Amino acid sequence: MSVEIICKGLAKTYTGGVEAVRPLDLTLVAGQTTALVGPSGCGKSTLLRMIAGLEDASSGTLTIGGAPAADTLARAGLAVAFQDPSLLPWRTVRQNIELALDLARKPRKAADIDQLIHLVGLDGFADTRPGALSGGMRQRAAIARALSTNPDLLLLDEPFGAVDELTRAQLAADLPGIWEARGTTTLLVTHSVTEAVTLSDRIIVLSPRPAAIVADIKVDLSRPRPSNLKALPAFQTHVDATFAALSHGVADTLPKAAQ
Amino acid sequence: MTHARQWIGPILALVLWEGFAHLFASAFVLAAPSAILLYLYENAGLLTRALGVTLANAAAGFLIGNAAAILLAGLAIALPRSENIVRALALVVFCLPLVATGPVLRILFGPGAGPQITLAALAVYYTTLIPLLVGLRAVPSDWLDLVRSYGRGRMTALLRVRAMASFPYLVAGLQIAAPAAFLGAMVGEFTGAERGMGVLTIRAMRDLNIEMTWALATVATAVAVLAYLAIGYAARRVLTEEPPVILAAPAAKRRNLFSSIAMVTFSTAAILALWWVGLDALNLSSFFAKRPDDLVDALFLAPDATQTRAALAAALSETLIFLFPGYLAGLLAGATLAMAIILAPSLANTAMPLAIALRSVPIITTAPLVVLLLGRGAVGTVTLIAIMVFFPTFIACLHGLRQAPGRATDVMRSYAASDMAILRHVRVPAMLPAFFAAARINVPASILAVTVVEWLATGNGLGALMALSASLSDYDMLWSAVVLTTLLAVLGYGLVGALERRVLQTYAPEQLA
Ligand SMILES: Nc1ncnc2c1ncn2[C@@H]1O[C@H](COP(=O)(O)OP(=O)(O)O)[C@@H](O)[C@H]1O
Ligand SMILES: [Mg+2]
Numbered sequence: 001m002s003v004e005i006i007c008k009g010l011a012k013t014y015t016g017g018v019e020a021v022r023p024l025d026l027t028l029v030a031g032q033t034t035a036l037v038g039p040s041g042c043g044k045s046t047l048l049r050m051i052a053g054l055e056d057a058s059s060g061t062l063t064i065g066g067a068p069a070a071d072t073l074a075r076a077g078l079a080v081a082f083q084d085p086s087l088l089p090w091r092t093v094r095q096n097i098e099l100a101l102d103l104a105r106k107p108r109k110a111a112d113i114d115q116l117i118h119l120v121g122l123d124g125f126a127d128t129r130p131g132a133l134s135g136g137m138r139q140r141a142a143i144a145r146a147l148s149t150n151p152d153l154l155l156l157d158e159p160f161g162a163v164d165e166l167t168r169a170q171l172a173a174d175l176p177g178i179w180e181a182r183g184t185t186t187l188l189v190t191h192s193v194t195e196a197v198t199l200s201d202r203i204i205v206l207s208p209r210p211a212a213i214v215a216d217i218k219v220d221l222s223r224p225r226p227s228n229l230k231a232l233p234a235f236q237t238h239v240d241a242t243f244a245a246l247s248h249g250v251a252d253t254l255p256k257a258a259q
Numbered sequence: 260m261t262h263a264r265q266w267i268g269p270i271l272a273l274v275l276w277e278g279f280a281h282l283f284a285s286a287f288v289l290a291a292p293s294a295i296l297l298y299l300y301e302n303a304g305l306l307t308r309a310l311g312v313t314l315a316n317a318a319a320g321f322l323i324g325n326a327a328a329i330l331l332a333g334l335a336i337a338l339p340r341s342e343n344i345v346r347a348l349a350l351v352v353f354c355l356p357l358v359a360t361g362p363v364l365r366i367l368f369g370p371g372a373g374p375q376i377t378l379a380a381l382a383v384y385y386t387t388l389i390p391l392l393v394g395l396r397a398v399p400s401d402w403l404d405l406v407r408s409y410g411r412g413r414m415t416a417l418l419r420v421r422a423m424a425s426f427p428y429l430v431a432g433l434q435i436a437a438p439a440a441f442l443g444a445m446v447g448e449f450t451g452a453e454r455g456m457g458v459l460t461i462r463a464m465r466d467l468n469i470e471m472t473w474a475l476a477t478v479a480t481a482v483a484v485l486a487y488l489a490i491g492y493a494a495r496r497v498l499t500e501e502p503p504v505i506l507a508a509p510a511a512k513r514r515n516l517f518s519s520i521a522m523v524t525f526s527t528a529a530i531l532a533l534w535w536v537g538l539d540a541l542n543l544s545s546f547f548a549k550r551p552d553d554l555v556d557a558l559f560l561a562p563d564a565t566q567t568r569a570a571l572a573a574a575l576s577e578t579l580i581f582l583f584p585g586y587l588a589g590l591l592a593g594a595t596l597a598m599a600i601i602l603a604p605s606l607a608n609t610a611m612p613l614a615i616a617l618r619s620v621p622i623i624t625t626a627p628l629v630v631l632l633l634g635r636g637a638v639g640t641v642t643l644i645a646i647m648v649f650f651p652t653f654i655a656c657l658h659g660l661r662q663a664p665g666r667a668t669d670v671m672r673s674y675a676a677s678d679m680a681i682l683r684h685v686r687v688p689a690m691l692p693a694f695f696a697a698a699r700i701n702v703p704a705s706i707l708a709v710t711v712v713e714w715l716a717t718g719n720g721l722g723a724l725m726a727l728s729a730s731l732s733d734y735d736m737l738w739s740a741v742v743l744t745t746l747l748a749v750l751g752y753g754l755v756g757a758l759e760r761r762v763l764q765t766y767a768p769e770q771l772a
């Protein structure tokens with residue numbers, strides 16, 4: 001199932017007065033992967049947490065799959081991979097994944113779990129506790145956990161921050177296949193421009209805090225992405241446009257995505 | 260090699276002890292290790308039976324008290340509004356002087372194990388409740404967000420995340436609770452039980468039986484240390500990390516004056532109401548069970564009200580004279596030794612386990628010894644209070660000093676700062692929260708110590724007043740003394756907490772949430 005997320009005038013000012021997100025309008029198209037790019041501290045996590053229902057918006061409305069967010073969140077089948085992997089230290093990788101399945105009231109299927117663990121490259125570590133894993137391995141376990149419940153809405157907050165380049169490339173090649181096959185609506189927060197271009201259908205560039213949308217760039221590259229993606233001129237064009245937007249230029253060399 | 264060297268110190272101490280005991284045999288204070296062993300061997304049957312009785316009562320109290328602590332902590336987390344009142348009630352009950360609750364419970368329960376078990380339960384539930392509350396709260400918010408993101412509520416978070424996350428804290432509490440339960444059971448036995456270690460201790464003291472006193476202290480110490488180690492060992496098989504060293508909850512957030520007053524008023528009202536309703540519900544004779552209005556009557560309206568007040572004031576001042584120096588000396592000694600030891604890290608590695616083990620020694624068993632060694636006068640009393648305060652303070656401070664952020668220490672080192680400078684600028688500020696946590700929990704502990712010593716040894720102060728009025732059935736006096744002692748403990752606890760907030764605001768503001 002694909003769900004559409006509509007933010008209307010969504011804004012957040014923390015108690016204490018920090019304005020993290022300016023009122024913004026944003027529609028996450030059902031089944032698409034949207035990347036959220038912006039300088040660190042600009043409000044990306046805040047926006048993601050509001051969409052996840054973990055943070056109350058100061059103003060504005062959020063609609064998920066046509067209904068107000070509050071009613072639909074649990075039913076929408078949400079999964080979040082947090083910026084900090086936040087695995088429970090007393091549970092093994094497998095048990096952490098099983099906990100997510102329990103929480104989402106989904107059956108535990110050993111074969112599915114093994115396959116996910118394989119996919120994120122953690123073969124042989126299924127029964128290891130997070131304390132004995134590297135930072136990158138923990139993040140991969142957290143990604144496996146997020147995918148395990150087959151969510152309709154997948155929110156990833158800088159999921160590859162501590163993952164090494166090589167594994168990152170491998171994950172970038174494998175992961176989109178999974179959420180595309182299910183039509184998962186995905187929001188990927190990242191500060192890596194190449195990652196955004198590689199993984200997403202659309203890139204939202206945010207201004208420094210308080211976050212406001214400075215550019216909305218459609219990624220016009222075929223799916224699945226070719227293996228020589230980074231050598232293509234179109235890839236470089238997108239990267240340049242995103243960088244330009246990030247440094248407060250406006251990307252007008254590329255077609256604007258439909259609102 | 261290093262293994263062998265570890266034993267040199269203890270063996271040397273034993274030899275010296277043996278030597279001194281023979282040297283001062285005529286002084287009737289010190290029993291030689293050989294004499295203690297001989298006594299233990301010759302009276303193995305008697306001691307084993309007494310130990311069995313006390314252990315059974317302590318175990319029952321341990322289970323009941325900890326179960327109550329776990330339930331209360333669960334309640335406070337499930338209904339956050341109830342936390343303040345749960346904490347306040349728990350503190351007041353914890354501050355009730357065992358010296359008086361013992362005789363009162365004896366009257367309520369009559370003969371049997373009731374008072375022993377109840378006192379054991381009362382002695383443990385607070386030291387479990389507080390770390391547990393800290394542990395249940397100290398959960399990274401991401402873990403709770405994870406539960407919420409799957410659309411699940413507080414109860415799921417409590418059962419699936421908080422409960423497990425607080426487990427190391429529970430263990431830390433249980434480790435302190437095990438010797439405390441033993442202590443509670445022994446105090447219960449002082450109030451007229453037929454069998455048990457407490458009964459033997461009283462007999463040994465009355466008969467001035469030096470070997471027996473030391474033998475009982477040795478057995479009680481061994482039991483306390485073994486219980487501590489056993490729980491630690493069992494926990495380490497389950498846990499992935501060491502139990503934390505926690506003595507008290509972090510200082511409460513600063514409230515404004517109005518809400519503080521409202522909180523105190525509300526708690527006081529709740530306690531008075533419980534007291535009133537509780538006595539009515541138990542349907543006790545008003546000769547024995549005094550309600551708040553009876554005390555107002557006895558203290559202000561009765562013809563002998565002036566004498567009653569004077570007796571209380573005299574006892575209070577006698578107690579305070581010993582309490583202050585002992586409390587302060589214990590705090591100072593604990594903090595100073597911790598700082599000294601941190602400058603010699605190899606020493607810390609041996610001192611820490613030793614201090615943790617010695618902390619578990621029940622005061623009840625050391626009281627007779629200290630009285631034997633230092634007499635029934637001021638020195639003995641002050642020393643005992645200081646010892647009671649010393650160990651928790653020392654352990655907490657050492658722990659705090661070691662927790663000094665490694666990076667800050669490294670930065671200081673890169674500027675070639677001396678160990679002393681690092682101690683002053685990095686470690687001591689890092690130690691302050693632990694020091695104050697210890698200082699707070701030590702207020703009731705030191706009052707327990709002083710009243711026990713007054714009761715068992717010196718015959719002065721509130722401890723003796725409570726014991727005397729219990730035996731004379733002067734229940735107006737007994738209940739008034741209990742209220743006064745409890746108030747003293749709660750007020751002291753609050754005062755130290757207020758001081759703590761002021762100091763932390765200046766020296767370690769990041770420690771205040
Ligand atoms: N719970 C909070 N309370 C107050 N301010 C916060 C809170 N969380 C984040 N902020 C502030 O909001 C701003 C945006 O934070 P965040 O959304 O985490 O940024 P990003 O994820 O883009 O790095 C930052 O200035 C941060 O300090
Ligand atoms: Mg962030």
